[in-house]
Amino acid sequence: MEFGHKPAFENTFRLEPRENERFYPSKVRSLIEEVILRNLKDKEYDHATAKTMAESIADQIKMQVKALNIPSYKIVVQTVIGEITGQGVRVASKCLWDDQNDNLASFTYQNNSLFCTGMVFGVYYE
DSSP: TTTOOOOOOOOOOSSOOOOOSSOHHHHHHHHHHHHHHHHTTOOOOOOOHHHHHHHHHHHHHHHHHHOOTTTTTEEEEEEEEEEOSSSOOOOOOOOOOOOTTOOOEEEEEESSSEEEEEEEEEEOOO
């Protein structure tokens, strides 16, 4: 091998993940729940810090999901934090994907002052 030359990787030509390499929502949901509760349990809503808190929670979730080493999946994390003032809120996402291999996990936390929804999308690619 020449100095500075990187080895070429060949395609696996796999169109689906192996069974032990799949994105399992139950594992990911528990990570989302743990991160959200660690950051927001018994906290009051503060408009000034909500944006940075949502970004921080999303980053923490992404790092923990990546630590699961799920190969061949693109991980997308979305968090929403809002104030509870007697209104109803519905959080929705729309995505085009392969329902055989792609999946998602979500968790919503709510107290008297705020709500937080964390969503993780695992999109298979090869």
